[in-house]
Amino acid sequence: xxxxxxxxxxxxxxxxxxxxxxxxxxxxxxxxxxxxxxxxxxxxxxxxxxxxxxxxxxxxxxxxxxxxxxxxxxxxxxxxxxxxxxxxxxxxxxxxxxxxxxxxxxxxxxxxxxxxxxxxxxxxxxxxxxxxxxxxxxxxxxxxxxxxxxxxxxxxxxxxxxxxxxxxxxxxxxxxxxxxxxxxxxxxxxxxxxxxxxxxxxxxxxxxxxxxxxxxxxxxxxxxxxxxxxxxxxxxxxxxxxxxxxxxxxxxxxxxxxxxxxxxxxxxxxxxxxxxxxxxxxxxxxxxxxxxxxxxxxxxxxxxxxxxxxxxxxxxxxxxxxxxxxxxxxxxxxxxxxx
Numbered sequence: 001x002x003x004x005x006x007x008x009x010x011x012x013x014x015x016x017x018x019x020x021x022x023x024x025x026x027x028x029x030x031x032x033x034x035x036x037x038x039x040x041x042x043x044x045x046x047x048x049x050x051x052x053x054x055x056x057x058x059x060x061x062x063x064x065x066x067x068x069x070x071x072x073x074x075x076x077x078x079x080x081x082x083x084x085x086x087x088x089x090x091x092x093x094x095x096x097x098x099x100x101x102x103x104x105x106x107x108x109x110x111x112x113x114x115x116x117x118x119x120x121x122x123x124x125x126x127x128x129x130x131x132x133x134x135x136x137x138x139x140x141x142x143x144x145x146x147x148x149x150x151x152x153x154x155x156x157x158x159x160x161x162x163x164x165x166x167x168x169x170x171x172x173x174x175x176x177x178x179x180x181x182x183x184x185x186x187x188x189x190x191x192x193x194x195x196x197x198x199x200x201x202x203x204x205x206x207x208x209x210x211x212x213x214x215x216x217x218x219x220x221x222x223x224x225x226x227x228x229x230x231x232x233x234x235x236x237x238x239x240x241x242x243x244x245x246x247x248x249x250x251x252x253x254x255x256x257x258x259x260x261x262x263x264x265x266x267x268x269x270x271x272x273x274x275x276x277x278x279x280x281x282x283x284x285x286x287x288x289x290x291x292x293x294x295x296x297x298x299x300x301x302x303x304x305x306x307x308x309x310x311x312x313x314x315x316x317x318x319x320x321x322x323x324x325x326x327x328x329x330x331x332x333x334x335x336x337x338x339x
Contacts, residue, residue, distance in 0.1 A: 010096035011250035013087060015244075018085045019284065022243025023047040028286065029294050036298045047243065049084040054236035056229070062229045064125030072239030073120030080112035086181070088172045091277030092261050102167035103155055106252070107148060110207065113241050114140050117216070117226050119237075124229035132225025132237075135305050136216035142312035143206040144236075148326040149320035153327050154181050154256055159190065160331045173255040180259045185330055192326030197257045199320040204249050204292040206312065208242065211297035215305045246293075250285035253292070257283045268297070 028046035034041020062065050085105050086097040114136060121133035127256035156315050158166035161184045165171045174180040181193055217225040263273035283295060304309065 018244040022247045057232035059232035059234040066123040069123035073116045074234045077113040077116035077241035084248040091281040121226040128228045132216040146316045146320040149194045153324045173259040189330030192323040195323030203293040212300040212303045254284045
């Protein structure tokens with residue numbers, strides 16, 4: 001019973017953390033992007049204002065929609081995004097469900113919000129949403145391959161080094177051991193991991209449907225695409241889903257490639273270490289957000305849908321394979337293996 005209560009409390013806490021920090025990240029992203037374009041931009045609290053306004057409005061269901069699926073899609077998107085967070089360590093805190101799944105499950109769960117968007121788009125009965133759903137499916141097919149390479153390669157390298165439970169994100173983040181991917185690779189492995197980090201950085205905008213990979217929405221072409229028929233509370237749920245998924249993707253990148261915590265290097269009391277590690281975790285996520293989302297969407301225009309496939313299956317996919325090959329060569333020559 002105590003375990004169930006702890007899991008419930010942890011789930012509620014993680015959900016609140018994901019929604020609040022996710023909306024904050026959206027505000028920071030918009031503000032920083034505006035300054036990079038010599039604009040003032042909205043206040044950082046703008047996503048909270050938008051969410052409050054949407055929650056106060058009714059959801060309109062189109063006449064040609066499938067009501068059950070149309071209304072269920074936003075709920076599924078939010079629930080699945082929060083579920084992903086339950087498998088990601090926050091600072092020095094172990095994942096709430098860390099003992100019940102690993103990286104393979106996380107990769108599956110990351111696809112569910114996108115699938116919910118697709119289902120909701122098809123269920124709306126709008127031709128614009130139908131085209132957006134088709135584009136979303138094509139985009140998912142394009143980026144899943146390099147994403148899988150970037151994530152699985154790291155776990156495979158840990159397994160080759162003799163690390164127990166290498167597909168656990170808590171293990172990859174070095175919780176309890178301080179052993180990370182950077183501490184076990186040699187020069188070739190280091191170069192390979194840097195390439196894999198670059199691949200994950202490029203995949204993140206596509207995973208989050210952000211510029212330059214926002215072709216499923218494409219306001220100037222499809223009037224909003226997938227979300228064209230959504231309004232009120234349903235649209236607010238999709239907005240929350242995007243915010244939480246942003247935190248999940250940033251947290252995943254931090255756990256794999258930037259896992260260090262201040263408490264590893266500075267002696268602190270448990271309470272101080274918890275606060276310091278969590279704040280540092282948020283700071284690292286902000287850094288990843290700036291590089292992988294804000295900087296890219298400010299510097300690059302929207303891709304055409306055929307360009308998305310070419311870039312991710314071609315250039316980014318090949319880069320991921322090169323990184324994987326370097327990591328494999330690192331194992332073959334015995335560079336950086338644990339003794």
